[in-house]
Amino acid sequence: MGPKFLRPLTAPDAEKGQAVQFGLDNPLTLDSGRTLAPWTLAYMTYGALNAARSNAVLVCHALTGDQFVASAHPVTGKPGWWETMVGPGKPIDTSRFFVICANVVGGCMGSSGPAEIDPATGEPYGLSFPLVTVRDMVRAQAMLRDALGIEKLLCVTGGSMGGMQVLQWAASYPDRVISAIPIACAARHSAQNIAFHEVGRQAIMADPDWHGGAYQLQGTQPSKGLAVARMAAHITYLSEAALQRKFGRNLQSRNGISFAFAPDFQVESYLHHQGMTFVDRFDANSYLYITRAMDYFDLAADYGGVLAEAFRGCKTRFCLISFTSDWLFPTVENKRVAHALNAAAATVSFVEIDTDRGHDAFLLDEPEMFATVRGFLNVVAATQGVA
């Protein structure tokens, strides 16, 4: 069955995806100590599972992503968020691989999250939804994998928070993950990243329309706060050089500056646009929950502070990718993971791609990234006898 969406579907032709309903007998046990039941995980699949069930690739989405990785978004009608990477003939080739992407638990595209109805009360969860962690997200995906009857994943990949999930997958289920491609991520969220997230959360919570998280009951939405959160975050996804190249100090109007606070600079209009379009597709409380999950992520902390211990005896083949101008998840954080994997004697490749497009580069047309993923997956598929 399909997921239930919170927002009106403006792209009626888009695929709506599927969802697994887990009943009271199948609770999701959370790191917080709470459990979630019944609960739902919404997902999309692309391509076909082969007879040996050996060609499944799990894609994990980032903070504001969703399961629509390679097909039109049913709310915005825009192309899938990673259509450059995933599709027929693409590096993650859906004519060879069975690609799965699930909306994270806590999200707002059909999976259980704060905007969904709490079956116990008949009202939206709001802040009564339990806090989730990256490990909870992965645990939920593992239950989906079981529901789909897949023993081993040929590859788990994703960028940013998706990359965090990839690392967690390899640490939690090393025998079930044949290869892993964590992109532009880290084994822990840095103080600077937590700080940026807190700015976003405070912007949402300062919006009077937030109503302590119960805005759905009030028939409102903290759109202004969420838009500001998105604007601040969006700056961190770019680089100083990319902003300068795209906008410089270019003005909106030929008539020069306005001596007022309407957007004079093109970069301002761009950010406003980013903020405004975001609120049409994303739930403010979900934004609070998922940013918190990222803040809490510290893989080494679960292993006595030694990251290598998280990967001890791990047979997974890793390919790590970072970008030179990414200051949100800089190369040094990715390299830290590479060294830990090496110390754990895991099989690891590490590629740093030269680009000025910042953190968002992983979503963009980066030929070297595509060549790397394609080459790596080819070899992995060959070792597993996947045609």
Next chain:
Amino acid sequence: MAYLRPDLAAIAEMIPHGARVLDIGCGDGALLEHLRTTKKVDGRGLELSQQNVNACVARGLAVIQGDADTDLAEYPSQVFDFAILSQTIQATRNPKSVLGHLLRIGRRTAVSLPNFGHWRVRLSLLLHGRMPQTKALTYAWYDTPNIHLCTIADFVAMAQEEGADIERALALSENGRAKPMRAEAWAPNFFSEGAIFLLRTR
């Protein structure tokens, strides 16, 4: 089979089937790929140039971008059967410490290097009074990555100081032939363009 540089071909012959190998300064991965296809070697690489690393990963090799001078300290001891350093030691900032790490990380270590004692180098400096540029050493003094060139005799002395036994020593001639040599002898240090050593910690 694709062309393999003569020193790499000679090193490849030293590696047994199925060995665990760390190739430091692995370039575009030619040796690692050769070892994987011909000897089913479990190979890893460390390479400074990102362009080369990307080429390796696209070939499906396990290679990390990194610097031999700084990153080797993080490798555990004796986890590889072979540590390989081909045509790289002369480009490191601290060749002695790099060699020390290699001997610690690998049960055996294979090193290939250009020989600054080659007669052409000696003659070039003697006749022209300028920093030698030869077929094997093509860079001008100001843009060479080879900041610590040495002769065969220099390397042998350093290996001994680092407590390494030389198990095998090959002289590399100008036409790319590798043949066994006596490491301490005078002639190879004069007549060979490069050398390959197989070392192990005493």
